[in-house]
Amino acid sequence: MSEIRSELKYVASHEWVRDEGDGTVTIGITDHAQELLGDVVFVELPDVGAEFAAGEDAGVVESVKAASDLYAPVSGEVVAINDQLEDSPELANSDPYGEGWFFRVKLSDQAEMDELLSADAYSDVCDDES
Amino acid sequence: MAIKTALFEQHLSAGGKMVDFSGWQMPLSYGSQIEEHHAVRQSAGMFDVSHMTIVDVTGADAKEYLQHLLANDVAKLSQKGKALYSAMLNESGGVIDDLIVYLMTEPNVTGAWYRVVVNCATRANDLRWMAERAAKFDVALTERPELAMVAIQGPDALEKVKQAVSETRQKLIEQLSLFQGVESEGWFIARTGYTGEDGLEIMIPEDEVSSFWSALLAAGVVPCGLGARDTLRLEAGMNLYGADMDESISPLSAGMAWTIAWEPETRAFCGRDALAAQRLAGVGDKLVGLVMEQRGVLRAGQRVLVDGAGEGVITSGTFSPTLGKSIAMARVPSATSEKAQVELRGKLVDVAVVRPPFVRNGAQVYS
Numbered sequence: 150m151s152e153i154r155s156e157l158k159y160v161a162s163h164e165w166v167r168d169e170g171d172g173t174v175t176i177g178i179t180d181h182a183q184e185l186l187g188d189v190v191f192v193e194l195p196d197v198g199a200e201f202a203a204g205e206d207a208g209v210v211e212s213v214k215a216a217s218d219l220y221a222p223v224s225g226e227v228v229a230i231n232d233q234l235e236d237s238p239e240l241a242n243s244d245p246y247g248e249g250w251f252f253r254v255k256l257s258d259q260a261e262m263d264e265l266l267s268a269d270a271y272s273d274v275c276d277d278e279s
Numbered sequence: 280m281a282i283k284t285a286l287f288e289q290h291l292s293a294g295g296k297m298v299d300f301s302g303w304q305m306p307l308s309y310g311s312q313i314e315e316h317h318a319v320r321q322s323a324g325m326f327d328v329s330h331m332t333i334v335d336v337t338g339a340d341a342k343e344y345l346q347h348l349l350a351n352d353v354a355k356l357s358q359k360g361k362a363l364y365s366a367m368l369n370e371s372g373g374v375i376d377d378l379i380v381y382l383m384t385e386p387n388v389t390g391a392w393y394r395v396v397v398n399c400a401t402r403a404n405d406l407r408w409m410a411e412r413a414a415k416f417d418v419a420l421t422e423r424p425e426l427a428m429v430a431i432q433g434p435d436a437l438e439k440v441k442q443a444v445s446e447t448r449q450k451l452i453e454q455l456s457l458f459q460g461v462e463s464e465g466w467f468i469a470r471t472g473y474t475g476e477d478g479l480e481i482m483i484p485e486d487e488v489s490s491f492w493s494a495l496l497a498a499g500v501v502p503c504g505l506g507a508r509d510t511l512r513l514e515a516g517m518n519l520y521g522a523d524m525d526e527s528i529s530p531l532s533a534g535m536a537w538t539i540a541w542e543p544e545t546r547a548f549c550g551r552d553a554l555a556a557q558r559l560a561g562v563g564d565k566l567v568g569l570v571m572e573q574r575g576v577l578r579a580g581q582r583v584l585v586d587g588a589g590e591g592v593i594t595s596g597t598f599s600p601t602l603g604k605s606i607a608m609a610r611v612p613s614a615t616s617e618k619a620q621v622e623l624r625g626k627l628v629d630v631a632v633v634r635p636p637f638v639r640n641g642a643q644v645y646s
């Protein structure tokens with residue numbers, strides 16, 4: 150059974166969002182997502198400074214098994230990316246909610262946070278898929 | 280339908296992530312398929328391949344039958360236990376399956392017989408075809424579903440297997456040459472595999488396989504799943520039936536020309552006439568290896584563009600854990616030389632065209 154953390158928000162496309170409390174959020178892929186993908190071998194992240202609307206393509210995760218698009222769960226500007234993933238993409242497997250984070254976004258609309266899924270709601274999404 | 284092998288409980292207790300494979304419940308991996316891959320390249324890994332179909336071919340005409348059935352010639356098997364890789368073709372020269380055939384006795388003796396191992400996904404079709412072709416021969420085909428099969432592969436595979444078997448079997452293993460097998464009290468121990476490493480494939484009665492697996496675990500052999508099996512065989516440049524060839528593909532377009540035994544000319548094997556005509560006319564395409572230096576992963580089905588020669592398609596693609604970049608096999612126009620481009624997620628990316636294998640015995644071998 151994959152881990153779903155109660156303090157995080159989620160989207161149905163299997164990204165998680167952590168509110169950092171300073172107008173920025175950190176984004177990664179969920180434990181369920183990394184299990185589905187299997188060994189991650191490349192992560193293509195957006196550039197710092199890039200702006201996305203919620204739901205837009207923001208990158209690609211490639212595992213041995215499949216390529217999967219990465220979606221921006223919220224609108225805003227990318228303020229940091231996790232450079233470690235370049236050399237160690239396996240962090241997305243081993244520590245999806247920690248060292249394996251993907252990028253950080255400065256929110257352009259704080260209200261979007263209320264539209265994200267709770268841990269319980271995301272858990273239902275995963276159950277429906279399996 | 281969900282068939283379990285005799286090792287099903289072993290897979291669960293090793294943390295195997297089970298998936299359906301042609302109706303069989305098989306482990307995809309036990310955690311990280313890349314770590315399993317490295318275990319085989321660097322030490323020893325083991326695979327449950329009990330889903331594969333084993334058929335014994337006996338009877339007075341066993342040799343003549345196989346010389347008719349197979350595109351390679353079992354007359355090449357000149358020593359007891361030796362193995363031969365072959366295609367089984369339909370009348371239009373398409374590949375029904377690829378297989379391994381072992382000579383189980385001394386050659387050309389009364390009672391000489393053979394063991395054939397075919398793919399699991401093609402089992403029903405293969406058995407039907409083999410039975411049809413057997414009608415004119417004095418042969419019996421006996422499937423051996425009661426035999427489980429474990430492949431132990433890697434530079435340390437033989438040493439570790441020896442720690443898990445009787446002294447008699449240790450000696451037999453020491454005497455095996457490459458591509459040779461030996462029977463031992465219900466077991467068949469063969470020095471063959473599908474990884475590009477040294478190793479063994481062992482056919483063993485179902486009721487003995489679980490304790491053998493435990494002994495291999497104790498010797499430090501790492502359980503490996505279907506995921507690692509695929510990246511290993513692709514690095515080794517070995518075809519996968521259904522991906523790199525099928526009934527609509529000529530072996531001449533699938534890198535299998537070396538497995539066709541044209542001599543003697545009098546041997547009328549199934550598909551020979553069609554294949555000879557293709558050979559004369561030229562098949563127009565060939566199977567090559569691709570290597571991509573840039574980030575990303577080549578995948579089956581992607582288009583390959585060759586400047587001035589036309590288009591091809593990737594038949595198998597993956598990330599190579601040994602090389603740290605993506606590799607693929609592709610069917611491309613015959614005129615293709617050293618370079619091509621692949622359409623990767625809407626972009627054209629340069630790839631090098633190489634001759635497989637990519638990796639043998641742990642190291643890069645293409646240039």
